Amino acid sequence: MRLLILSCLLAFSVFGQNQLTKTYIETLCSPSFHGRGYVNGGDSIAAGFISKSFQEIGLKPIDENYFQEFHFPVQTFPGACELKVDGESLIPGVHFLVAPNSGPSCAEFDCKKGKSYRVVTCNVEKLYQSTSSFYPCPSNVILAVRSFGISPDSLKVIKTRIRELSAFAPVMDVTRDKFTWSVSQTANAYPFIQVQDSVFERMLEGSIELHIETRLLKDHVAKNVIGYVPAKKNAKRKPFLFLTAHYDHLGRMGQASYFPGANDNASGNGMLYSIAQQIAKQPLEKYNVVFIAFAGEEAGLIGSKYYVEHPLIPMKNIRFLLNLDIMGSGEEGITCVNSTLFKKEFDRLIQLNDVAHYLPVIKQRGPAANSDHYFFTAAGVPAFFIYTMGPNKNYHDVFDTFEALSFDKFDEIEHLLLEFIRGF
Numbered sequence: 001m002r003l004l005i006l007s008c009l010l011a012f013s014v015f016g017q018n019q020l021t022k023t024y025i026e027t028l029c030s031p032s033f034h035g036r037g038y039v040n041g042g043d044s045i046a047a048g049f050i051s052k053s054f055q056e057i058g059l060k061p062i063d064e065n066y067f068q069e070f071h072f073p074v075q076t077f078p079g080a081c082e083l084k085v086d087g088e089s090l091i092p093g094v095h096f097l098v099a100p101n102s103g104p105s106c107a108e109f110d111c112k113k114g115k116s117y118r119v120v121t122c123n124v125e126k127l128y129q130s131t132s133s134f135y136p137c138p139s140n141v142i143l144a145v146r147s148f149g150i151s152p153d154s155l156k157v158i159k160t161r162i163r164e165l166s167a168f169a170p171v172m173d174v175t176r177d178k179f180t181w182s183v184s185q186t187a188n189a190y191p192f193i194q195v196q197d198s199v200f201e202r203m204l205e206g207s208i209e210l211h212i213e214t215r216l217l218k219d220h221v222a223k224n225v226i227g228y229v230p231a232k233k234n235a236k237r238k239p240f241l242f243l244t245a246h247y248d249h250l251g252r253m254g255q256a257s258y259f260p261g262a263n264d265n266a267s268g269n270g271m272l273y274s275i276a277q278q279i280a281k282q283p284l285e286k287y288n289v290v291f292i293a294f295a296g297e298e299a300g301l302i303g304s305k306y307y308v309e310h311p312l313i314p315m316k317n318i319r320f321l322l323n324l325d326i327m328g329s330g331e332e333g334i335t336c337v338n339s340t341l342f343k344k345e346f347d348r349l350i351q352l353n354d355v356a357h358y359l360p361v362i363k364q365r366g367p368a369a370n371s372d373h374y375f376f377t378a379a380g381v382p383a384f385f386i387y388t389m390g391p392n393k394n395y396h397d398v399f400d401t402f403e404a405l406s407f408d409k410f411d412e413i414e415h416l417l418l419e420f421i422r423g424f
């Protein structure tokens with residue numbers, strides 16, 4: 001009976017822990033966090049939430065608070081982001097995307113109404129040669145380029161030409177590819193959109209109406225959120241382990257649509273939060289453990305670069321760094337970037353997995369500049385970047401939602417990483 005009660009309690013506490021982490025992730029993905037980007041202060045709201053959570057679970061700040069501030073320019077879409085055909089609005093993120101560096105459809109600070117454009121389709125062979133025959137472009141024309149059904153080599157040239165066009169004319173890139181949005185630190189003067197070929201036919205007949213409001217934030221203040229758990233004894237003399245995950249995402253594309261960034265990377269923050277709770281409950285003997293939720297990753301690894309250039313702890317005192325990004329769908333296991341550089345640590349990770357059979361695959365991958373471990377590795381800090389592999393391919397799009405996360409192997413990865421961390 002007692003055993004039964006104990007196992008019930010255990011099951012409850014494991015379930016409780018799990019539910020807490022899921023709620024944490026769901027909160028980061030909610031509309032009130034605005035896609036953790038640069039419209040309505042989404043990234044700042046997320047920073048406040050994460051720091052408060054760090055404090056609640058017992059992480060200590062390294063400085064006087066949990067924040068490390070830095071700034072950078074970023075193009076934003078704070079108001080209207082509309083594309084109408086025959087008076088009917090198309091769905092942002094599904095039928096069309098506004099390029100991250102798109103300019104407005106009218107003056108930046110006076111853009112209350114949409115503007116009509118005549119759609120002119122560019123001859124792709126002509127465009128391949130040069131953009132000169134499309135210059136100058138009348139101000140009421142938007143140049144459309146069908147950038148599909150082209151060989152990969154030619155496509156590269158065409159994509160370059162599209163960028164060249166966008167420097168002097170409104171441009172529409174017509175595609176059949178999955179939409180993938182990003183963040184830009186620069187702004188064009190003219191509107192620049194991507195539309196799905198499936199809705200393009202309707203535009204050929206007449207005109208379209210575009211209403212894009214933009215604001216270039218020249219000096220946006222972002223914050224890395226940093227907390228740590230001191231080693232059990234003599235913490236001041238102990239080296240450090242780092243666990244990192246970026247919390248920023250792409251934000252809003254107008255007030256009507258936002259990018260929740262559930263897999264990328266609310267999921268990694270959930271993992272960080274969950275592991276931090278375990279370490280806070282039972283600190284390490286030999287290491288202080290630092291937890292960093294980085295800002296500015298999607299804008300070009302800016303937060304982690306800033307940290308490496310302004311370290312709060314001497315870089316040589318970091319024994320190892322684990323960076324987590326895309327943790328929400330582990331059906332096919334994980335990939336370990338830098339595994340070829342740090343053989344001993346990778347062998348240990350494999351061994352732990354072989355014993356407990358947590359994951360079907362731990363895939364090796366060499367160095368790559370694809371997340372926040374990169375500048376640490378470049379500065380000589382041993383690091384792995386770990387991401388999950390699974391059927392969830394919702395990447396940098398409006399479909400990367402909390403509901404789409406399977407959480408497959410989430411607990412297994414947490415156990416594996418905890419064992420790995422406690423083994424140093």
Ligand SMILES: [Zn+2]
Pocket residue numbers: 246264265297325326
């Ligand atoms: Zn990411």
